[in-house]
Amino acid sequence: MKLYFKNQLGLMAAAIMLVCCFTQTNAQVVSSGAVNGKKLNPLLPGYFADPTIKKFGDTYYIYATTDNIMLASGAPTVWYSKDFENWYNYKMDVPAFTAESLVNFWAPDIIQRNNKYYLYFGNCEMGCNIYGYVSDTPVGPWRKLNAHDKPVISHNYPREGFPSLDAQFFTDTDNRVYGYWGTWVHYNGGYAVGELITPGMDSMQKAKNIPLVQTPKPFEAPYMIKKGNKYILMYSGGSCHDETYNVRYSYASTPYGPFKEGANNPVLSTNADKTVHGPGHHSVLQDGDDYYIVYHKHDYPMTRGGLSRQVCIDKLVFENDSTIKAVVPANTGYINPSKVKPPQNIALNATATASSAYHLKMPGTDYEYAAALATDGNNATLWKAGNNTLPQSLTIDLGSVKRIRRVFTQFEFPSFYYQYVLRYSADGKTWKLFADRASNRMPGSPMIDDNDVKTRYIKLTVTGTEKQGLYAAVWNMKVYDKLFDIPLPIKNKNSVSAPALRSGHNILLDINAADMPAGKPFASVKNKGTFGGLMYKTGNVTIEKDETGVTAFRFTKGALSALKPVPQTLAWNGAYTVAAWVKAPVVAKEGSCLMSWCNRNVMRLANSYNAMYFNSGGYGAAGHLDYHFDMKYNHVPAANEWHYLVLTFDGMTERIYVDGVEDNAQMMTLSSAINGAKFIIGASDEGENYNGYMASLKMYDYALSSSDIKKQLQLTKPMK
Missing domain, CATH: 2.60.120.200 (Jelly Rolls)
Structure with a gap:
């Protein structure tokens, strides 16, 4: 069907740019738990794309597009973690433009400078522009950098018709800050590069397009890193609509180029068994002497349109300052860079049962969202009820009576609230209340509930959702016998929206x-x-x-x-x-x-x-x-x-x-x-x-x- 945006040509262009979709593939096997001591990709429990990863102090942060909501137009959130295993989602306070809330929060990036944090992202409500915000903390609250909603990088810059999206910023060793941006660049004359004017951090200068020949087979999502004296411009190529989406790179001796194609291209692409499908739009984490590539891939089973993407991480290795080794992506294979030991989840791989489980049957796909997927410690899999009627329940059997102090529940959509009750039982027959969230209106992941009981069984009963028709669905339930510190002392605000109505079957x-x-x-x-x-x-x-x-x-x-x-x-x-x-x-x-x-x-x-x-x-x-x-x-x-x-x-x-x-x-x-x-x-x-x-x-x-x-x-x- 056609996109009916009429005079909103910028929004139409953005819609085409950001829709990453493909045809349904054959069924695949998704393993669970840790494999050979390695943690599983994806990294985050939810649908997120275009990730930017940063480490500020002793805490890791991931800023990303919130996927699976109206053309990847979910709320602006940030994930943070110290142990790189338990990630916490926070819904950021980002002032909107003409509407009550931001419609688009696409491909965000963040810079720390002079004890301030500068947040940039793409938005197409008033043309496709890059907007800037500033805060005293990495999580906000955020203030607009420019009055009257003036963009930091405007549509049609550096030339007429150029779409200003997918901006990433790079601080050089001389403290100058450069921006790289562009999408569908094979139609738009190549990526753009310019210098961010400091100390204001609110506008660009000296912008130009990088000739297409310098970045062969480009598509979108440029990302600059420096290795020794070489400037390495990484970017996404192929087509985001299918498995050809990939990561490539070129290198130069200056931030403006000229760039020469690197060896081993593409350095990240769909793997042989397609368990990592359409990887791209990445950022790079340097932690000590180690480098990691953080990117998104399509979910499995595939949601139509490819906008239920998930964030993954793999090691990035250099042969020398201008050569990147090809990454071999896998669902079973990242090395945790954090030295912080995560608390032990005593429900890992515990037996789980549910009131129902969704069985997806379509040509090429036969997949059950079984209860056991909520205890496998795998962010690629989730339990989902058999239909979207409520209530629905999930019960975990710990195998024997144990002391329980804390329960983490990672619902399918972190930015929407779920209403639920947690109960516990020593024998599976007599149940007592562990936590009552039946009136909850606070979104988040994980939802954290503390108590001090001795029990064998924990039962989650989902009674309501914020949005109409959402399923009772859980990526992981984690159970702990000890309390421990949460990285940041922040909580999400309660939503003003009333719970969704239930279908009358009419x-x-x-x-x-x-x-x-x-x-x-x-x-x-x-x-x-x-x-x-x-x-x-x-x-x-x-x-x-x-x-x-x-x-x-x-x-x-x-x-x-x-x-x-x-x-x-x-x-x-x-x-x-x-x-x-x-x-x-x-x-x-x-x-x-x-x-x-x-x-x-x-x-x-x-x-x-x-x-x-x-x-x-x-x-x-x-x-x-x-x-x-x-x-x-x-x-x-x-x-x-x-x-x-x-x-x-x-x-x-x-x-x-x-x-x-x-x-x-x-x-x-x-x-x-x-x-x-x-x-x-x-x-x-x-x-x-x-x-x-x-x-x-x-x-x-x-x-x-x-x-x-x-x-x-x-x-x-x-x-x-």
């Missing part, structure tokens, strides 16, 4: 042309679903009998629309089903929207828009504002025949059924923008009219199963 819309007299004019149609009300006609919609005698709505550049707003149960990641009996005289190549229920004018970012279509193009079945996320029909239904088309989303997987048979499926996370939206049948919120017959349409606020769909196929078949 038929929201139930429209049937057979209830209306054929051939007579009408202004509205009664909705028999629980949403109630009337669907009002706009444009040309008639009630006719087709040539086979079936009574149907005949859409010819018309629509049926509700006046009431779409209910909150369909917000964000809420589950749904749309089921319609349709016959199109001609199958359109694009457009032809059967139903829409989101508002493109609220948030024009991929996955914030959902609509059902009937066309032969890339968004033939479902549109989400970007073809990387849209879903087509694998077998386009034939023209001029009646078909039962059903689109379902269970909060995890989107599926399209044609005449009772699943035709396509993809794993998704949505962030549906329903504010101000209305139900529209026969068109989208921007036209895209369906021209053809529709005998009936139903919309549910939950996902029908395949067996349910087969039953409804028989029960709702239009009568002649």
Whole structure:
């Protein structure tokens, strides 16, 4: 589906730049726990990308794009750790522009200088620019460097049309600070380099483009390091849409070049078994004499669109000052640079059971989010409940009665709150309260709960979530028999958002042309679903009998629309089903929207828009504002025949059924923008009219199963 940004060309460009996606790959085996004493990649429990890693004092910090939320547009957060194993997530206070909160916090970087910390990141709310902030601490609170939201690096700098994103800053041995930026540079004339004006740290000078020939096969994400007297410009090449994404480098004798391609390129790429898929957009940590490359890769199983990325780390080795050895990435293989010994997790690899577990079955993928994945100490795996209804529970068996002082719970989305209760039991029958977070509104990872009990079993019961449709899902639960210091004395603020509503398992819309007299004019149609009300006609919609005698709505550049707003149960990641009996005289190549229920004018970012279509193009079945996320029909239904088309989303997987048979499926996370939206049948919120017959349409606020769909196929078949 097309990106509908109209005059927001900068935002459109950013959307294209930041969408890293690929086709579903074959199933892979993900091992758990530590292997040969080495800790497992990914490094962080969550979906984060474009990482910048720094060490300030004795604490490590990772600043990253928050992924898996509206085109990687999650909240600005920072991760910090002293032991490099237990990472803590903090939602930073970064003043917004025109909105209540930042819409984009892309590819952040940070500089420590003169006892101040300077934070820079890309944002495309007012053109694609790099903005700067300053604080007295590495975690904020942050103040704007420039008044009137003036960028540090503006769009069209250093030349017209150049997108200012993916900026990284490098402080030379003479204390000068240089910036390197650019994305889609193979279309935009090469990376840009300039000098940051100090002491203000708020603007650039002497900027120019680096000729493309000096950085072969570039894409985005430049990163400068210095080794001896050589300036090594690392960058991401290939295509972020697939496994060709990689890290390359060139080197020079000055910060401005000229640069010469390095040996061993690419130095980081997808490994042979594809357990590390599409690695790139990195930073480098120098800790003593050792170097580490910190980068993101795609998650597994793969979320459609490739924006559920995870942060990994591997050793970076130099042959000499201008030559980097190729990195061999793995899910089992980083060396912890910290000398701080982490506390012992006594629940590691403990037996775990759950109320349910999601079993993902699609072509090429057969994967269970089993309870045991919550105790394997692996940030690549998580337990996820079988559906997004609540409550759901996870129980850990420690094997014997032990003293418990602290429990860490790492939920799937650190920047949203979860409501839960922890209970304990010595025998698995009689349960007592360990911690009551049933009214919690504080996000974070890990959630930390302290007590002092002797027990064998710990049970987590998730009772609520901040966002609609989120699953009870946990990367890791860690249990400790001792208390220990947390690196920073900070806590996340409570969210002002109320907990998400629960689905009523309702038929929201139930429209049937057979209830209306054929051939007579009408202004509205009664909705028999629980949403109630009337669907009002706009444009040309008639009630006719087709040539086979079936009574149907005949859409010819018309629509049926509700006046009431779409209910909150369909917000964000809420589950749904749309089921319609349709016959199109001609199958359109694009457009032809059967139903829409989101508002493109609220948030024009991929996955914030959902609509059902009937066309032969890339968004033939479902549109989400970007073809990387849209879903087509694998077998386009034939023209001029009646078909039962059903689109379902269970909060995890989107599926399209044609005449009772699943035709396509993809794993998704949505962030549906329903504010101000209305139900529209026969068109989208921007036209895209369906021209053809529709005998009936139903919309549910939950996902029908395949067996349910087969039953409804028989029960709702239009009568002649």
